[in-house]
Amino acid sequence: MDASQGALNGGAGPGAVHGIRLVSVTDPSSAPTQQSLQLILARNLLSTLSSPAFIVDAAGHSLGIAYEETRKMPLSELRTRMGPIDADGHPIAEAELPTAVAHRERRPVHTTATVRIGQEDERVLEMLALPLIGPNDTYEGAVGIFWPRDAELE
Amino acid sequence: MRVRLWGTRGSVPAPGAGTARYGGNTSCVQVTLSDGTTIVLDAGTGIRALGLALDPPPGPIHILLTHLHLDHIQGLLFFTPLFNPGCEVTVWGPPTAGSLERLIGRYLSAPLSPVEVRELPSGPAFLACPGPEWQIGQAQVHARLVLHRGPTLGYRIVDGESSLCYLPDHEPALAESLDHVEDEWISGLGVARDASLLIHDCQYTDQEYAMHRGWGHSRLSDALDFATRSGAKRTLFFHHDPLHTDALLDELGEQAADRWRERGGGEGAIAMAMEGGELQI
Numbered sequence: 001m002d003a004s005q006g007a008l009n010g011g012a013g014p015g016a017v018h019g020i021r022l023v024s025v026t027d028p029s030s031a032p033t034q035q036s037l038q039l040i041l042a043r044n045l046l047s048t049l050s051s052p053a054f055i056v057d058a059a060g061h062s063l064g065i066a067y068e069e070t071r072k073m074p075l076s077e078l079r080t081r082m083g084p085i086d087a088d089g090h091p092i093a094e095a096e097l098p099t100a101v102a103h104r105e106r107r108p109v110h111t112t113a114t115v116r117i118g119q120e121d122e123r124v125l126e127m128l129a130l131p132l133i134g135p136n137d138t139y140e141g142a143v144g145i146f147w148p149r150d151a152e153l154e
Numbered sequence: 155m156r157v158r159l160w161g162t163r164g165s166v167p168a169p170g171a172g173t174a175r176y177g178g179n180t181s182c183v184q185v186t187l188s189d190g191t192t193i194v195l196d197a198g199t200g201i202r203a204l205g206l207a208l209d210p211p212p213g214p215i216h217i218l219l220t221h222l223h224l225d226h227i228q229g230l231l232f233f234t235p236l237f238n239p240g241c242e243v244t245v246w247g248p249p250t251a252g253s254l255e256r257l258i259g260r261y262l263s264a265p266l267s268p269v270e271v272r273e274l275p276s277g278p279a280f281l282a283c284p285g286p287e288w289q290i291g292q293a294q295v296h297a298r299l300v301l302h303r304g305p306t307l308g309y310r311i312v313d314g315e316s317s318l319c320y321l322p323d324h325e326p327a328l329a330e331s332l333d334h335v336e337d338e339w340i341s342g343l344g345v346a347r348d349a350s351l352l353i354h355d356c357q358y359t360d361q362e363y364a365m366h367r368g369w370g371h372s373r374l375s376d377a378l379d380f381a382t383r384s385g386a387k388r389t390l391f392f393h394h395d396p397l398h399t400d401a402l403l404d405e406l407g408e409q410a411a412d413r414w415r416e417r418g419g420g421e422g423a424i425a426m427a428m429e430g431g432e433l434q435i
């Protein structure tokens with residue numbers, strides 16, 4: 001260790017006071033913004049799954065599908081891109097999408113829908129949305145996960 | 155703000171000739187604010203000697219617990235100010251399902267302890283951190299949940315122009331290398347950014363980490379990545395593994411300094427935390 005490192009540490013055992021150094025730096029007055037731990041953990045989990053999935057933050061912004069993208073995207077845009085329709089062929093209203101319900105009502109929701117994914121054909125998906133409730137019952141956002149029902153594509 | 159390290163070891167005390175220089179006591183850092191207020195970060199076994207040094211107590215004492223793993227609370231029973239009826243002690247901790255006092259009472263109660271929490275003569279207050287930021291003395295204290303095992307806080311203490319970030323138990327690169335993650339998605343970065351001093355977990359060597367992924371601690375590479383991304387002016391690597399002797403920590407410190415230089419980092423800005431170390435920031 002060189003002398004400057006020694007200045008950060010006591011060179012000897014407890015009780016020693018070494019090389020106290022005055023360092024003046026400017027500091028931002030408050031800590032910068034950051035996603036909540038619950039969303040970070042959700043992303044950690046979802047990024048290691050093969051199931052397509054996305055996160056909705058506490059404000060209702062969708063934060064990407066399978067993390068190919070993480071730009072903020074309103075749920076309405078997600079719906080336009082995926083165009084989910086129910087079993088009878090009727091479009092599912094934005095407010096009735098599982099993540100929208102989970103976000104609004106803070107409860108888990110499961111449904112089956114037909115969607116478009118990228119340039120692919122329509123696919124039938126199982127969709128599950130879970131609200132994320134943190135300590136002191138704080139709502140941190142929601143996760144939505146999809147399972148393609150490949151058997152029905154034939 | 156003055157910072158003094160009373161315990162830098164992780165997991166369990168590791169006394170003995172082989173660890174005498176970096177120290178064998180578990181996590182405890184004393185912070186003296188510019189207005190004289192005493193903040194104590196964690197109550198590992200290092201807090202015992204701090205308690206003796208704080209006699210007579212210089213005023214109210216605020217203990218900020220990152221989490222309730224034993225290596226961060228074990229010293230409470232041996233912190234003499236808690237046995238001084240005239241001393242005002244406040245213990246702050248992470249949000250938990252039960253009350254903080256009841257959870258700490260699991261340790262400070264029979265049969266594990268001869269003294270019950272309610273019998274502590276100083277009558278300490280046990281409080282969950284009231285929010286993401288609050289005031290202690292003249293400092294602004296920020297607390298955020300960070301990636302470890304169980305509810306764990308990272309702290310940032312801002313006193314005038316100086317700031318200290320304390321992340322003793324932290325595994326921000328659990329799922330993927332930090333290279334590929336945007337700032338806002340890195341656990342702990344919010345409280346660490348541009349800190350005057352960052353104290354960060356570096357429990358494992360890169361080789362050891364393979365067997366310990368998910369245990370809630372960082373390897374050297376990830377600790378270096380985190381330090382780089384944080385933009386902290388100085389970093390102390392902390393929470394040394396009980397198996398890491400002084401010789402190994404010297405070696406790790408050299409490795410860290412070399413790799414830091416290769417990244418273009420400033421000379422002397424990275425070091426292994428050493429018990430008894432003190433600095434003014």
Ligand SMILES: [Zn+2]
Pocket residue numbers: 164165181223225226322323393
């Ligand atoms: Zn620990």
Ligand SMILES: [Zn+2]
Pocket residue numbers: 221223302303323370
């Ligand atoms: Zn821990």
